[in-house]
Amino acid sequence: MKYWLMKSEPDDVSIDDAIRIGAAPWFGVRNYQARNFMRDQMQVGDGVLFYHSSCAEPGIAGIAEVASTPYPDETQFDEKSKYFDPKATRENPRWILVDVKGVRKTKLLSLTEMRTLPQLASMVVLQKGSRLSITPVTAEEWKAVLKLLS
Template identity: 70%
Template sequence: MAFWLMKSEPDEASIDDLVRLGRLPWTGVRNYQARNFMRDAMQLGDGVLFYHSSCPQPGVAGLAEIASGTVPDETQFDPASPYFDPKSSRDAPRWLQLDVSLVRKTRLLPLAEMRTAPELATMQVLQRGNRLSITPVTAAEWRAVLKRLDRASA
């Protein structure tokens, strides 16, 4: 089992949306490295830190798991979508999606709190210049995040 941090802007897909629906398609990934993680490394049942980004208080908002294999991301073919890619074709799609399902909504573990935790210092999301929407999380980082999530807010 592997672990991942997956960023979503809450006005596009939030943990509350995942709570309401139980399962969400992870669409709109337009970075080749993040796409390759989905295609080559992510497996059914892998753990996911559902991370709210580009919002007033970014941070881990819940836990999810990978619930499907990859399929072509339909948004790449839709000219009305902000994720439309005119260079992609149905015969040779560039972009993929997979589904995530809810494990549980948690308290928000803010980015600011994560930055103060020595045991999380190696997390890719905390590295300067990291903008990837999907990053691997080590087992030690996963356990450290879970421990913090289970504690009362500092």
Template identity: 65%
Template sequence: MTLPERPARYWLMKSEPDECSIDDALAAPGATVPWTGVRNYQARNFMRDEMRIGDGVLFYHSGCPEPGIAGIARVASGVRADPAQFDPASHYYDPKATPDKPRWLLLDVQAIRKTRLVRLAELRAHPALAEMRVLQRGNRLSITPVQEQEWAAILRDCLGGKAAGQSN
């Protein structure tokens, strides 16, 4: 018996390009990277409870001179423990986490293609994106849901309407 089907959902995932840029992801084996370092419960819960293999991902560069959407990707695995939480040398070490009781999870993200940089100002100026979660005041979540119509508007109006989000 397989998991129940559901329509694909869409997400925006922030990455600091100094740590993992869209180019880094595309250069990885299988263009796939483990999304390490999520240390926020709400974002973790999205990965654990709502994200499914095949969901579309807007690959967003943050904490850099030109923040914005830099590529398209897809969710490529379910969750597992993020090994960085157990590594005292890691920036993402969490002394309260143990292999028996991991706190933090990751999943694999597969880059599909690099896009032109769709800058934050451009996203903010688009009427169809007025309610986009990542653009809301004070938002700091590194993973946010994207509505289907927002995804469609970005692909159509910002990325030239080429098909994306499918690996075949």
């Protein structure tokens, strides 16, 4: 059992959307490190901190969980998608994703608040220059965040 923080633009998919939709493919990741986390390390049932980014109040907005094993991101094959990748083929797909299921909405733990909390200082997402859309979360960090959200 691992833990993750996954960023989503709420104008695109918010925590409310994720809960309403249920298990949904986490499409559009086009960064190899983030892809590798999904492809190589995620397991069904892993805990996800659902983070709202590029919005008025960025921060953790809810809890989700990994809901599938990895499989190819369909949008890489779709010429009409903005995520289309001409170098990807069905025989040799480049982008792999998992389904993510929204579990519950929480109060917003804002980025500014997170930065003030010593128990969260080690989180990858808070490190200077970090812009990975998927980052690993330690069990300690997970516990600390859940406590703050309760």
